Amino acid sequence: MSRSPSEPASPGLDPGRPVLAVEGLHITVAGGRTEAVRDVSFTVRAGEAVGVVGESGSGKTLTCRSLLGVLPPGCAVSAGSARLDGAELTSLSPRAWEELRAVRLGAVFQDPASYLNPSLTVGRQLAEPLRVRLGLSRTEAHARAVELFGSVGLHRPAEVYHRYPHELSGGMLQRVLIAVAVACEPRLLVADEATTALDTVVQAEVLDLLARLRDDLGLALLLVTHDLAVVAEVTDRVMVFYAGEIVEDGPTAEVVSRPAHPYTAALLSVASAGDWHRRELAVIPGRPPEAGAEPPGCRFADRCAFAEDRCRTARIPLATGADGRRVRCVRAAELAETLADPFRPAAVGPASAGPVSLDSAPVESTPIEEVSA
Template sequence: MTGKPPHDEVLGLEDLHVTVHDGAATAVRGVSLSVAAGEIVGLVGESGSGKTLTCRAALGVLPQGCAVGRGTISFERQDVTDLSRRGWERLHGTGMGAVFQDPASYLNPNLTVGSQLAEVLRVKQRLRRREAHRKSIDLLAAVGLHRPDWVFHQIPAELSGGMLQRVMIAIAISCEPRLLIADEATTALDVTIQAEIIELLRELRDQRGLAVLFVSHDLAVIRELCDRVVVFYAGEVVESGPVEEIIERPRHPYTQALLHVASVGDFRRRELRVIPGQPPRAGADITGCRFAGRCPAAIEACRSGPISLVPLSHVHQARCVRATDPELTAAPATIAVTTAAAESAELAAR
């Protein structure tokens, strides 16, 4: 966590460790971050870097065999780490909402989307059937669905991916939570629909004061939507800070590598750039920097012991022994990351 937590903190993670395989390995190590009301914080990193496990821990829905091994999870400054199952159920919907990558897999294919939204309202807010129906229509309209009364009566197979994601967002915000966790919520969508969902999330943040934890592998989306970004690698936070500062002046070699291989907006590129090597397996016990085996700037000190986050300012930190090395920080700027909206416009013009 950079600096002191904000006074309007909604979600706080402190030294979070998540174990897998019934405690045999640690997949998330020492993660600390906060999300304030009205703030959007992005999590970025390769698949398997620990982003989703961190989000599921924050939601109290870790998969079987996974558990919080150490650290604390707080919601509105109340420790919820050891909350009972019933306590988490009470918090879901009214305190926390969530949206995931494949909306169709979270909806019953045999029921209309409206009935599923109304059921949440009837269970969580004790609304009568007519009240739940009316509020469902209002919510479908609020997330930008045209003809919400028609959408209410459709089953998931009759709606597009973008429409289904809007339905899931309507369900997630139906009970007016203070925190929304969006895990790869725009990944499966084309760039035009992606840009619309980004704008919707921004509007919901502005109108409702939502705190949003947004997970994506797409740096263009992160740059367009988020206020701060937290970069994950192999279960650890390797860099965090304001999104523009991280993208314009990355101080960890992994963040620099992510930006170097990003292809957003570069339609002239003939070859797909990649980061050499493979990330370590989840829970691997590694002495020193976990990125050292793939890092062209690695030196002996990178492998000799644990690497701590280095504060570069009161809002920017990086887990690198060379974070202040002039040779590393003077590296040429990485490629310009274009916004999803700009990419959409360029695609339309082609």
């Protein structure tokens, strides 16, 4: 990057200061008739990488899209606050969002080709925001774009500058999109399934790139993924979403080795694809409750092998333990040793487990994150 090693990652940056602070966030879908995300609160600090995991429809992508101001039609933030460096995001006008994106807030998505204009060279698409946002001249923007392409690991960056998206591979396009996202050195980078469509080698290279940019720029990174291996490799902290709520939040190493919520343990049980000693494919039976359903008690109870009557009687708070980890489970303390056992069961109920209630029929079609007009 253009900054010398002796320069601070960002002027006036306090490494321990929250870059993003979300408090009590609620998001509705279907024109406000259904609440899909409920009471979500978390912070992301400068230089910190936070993972967001959960099944499709858990609300993780809706949460992150609300932070980017790109919620699908029919979806809206109904309550709560989200602040970037103290500036409220939930009440921004469209013009204010345009001024914020790419300068203080960057994003990388799963399919980079769909976010690049096929009729323009990738160099022009990178140089344009440099001219508009930073006021660089045409010559300066060209030189800076070539430098950025080189910094994200693209070989022969001067040649890549003149290529069109269809002339580049998926891995190269993802690097181009990352270069665009960090061109103006934003404070927060949101990566939503940024490595899902890439092969294993390219995925590892992109993850290494994100880690390096985080160190070089002091970026706060919010990484949304289904892949727990990616979370374990890249993030400092992980939040586990289920049915529109955070059910566990803590340091990644601790959550992966000692899950405190049965749902987290179940995710880890079904994610160990590299365990060749397994004779059966582990699954989490049943389905999450339908968006908007309000089952009493724990939303995971009907899929959980450890559920008791008290788990179904009242709403379960997201409690903070003595170690600072947050977990939404009334049995967290007594299940600690059981869930930490590497040979633990999948922590889920019987395979015949159905939906949470008759009022929340199984969702067979579009997950919450893909709601659109």
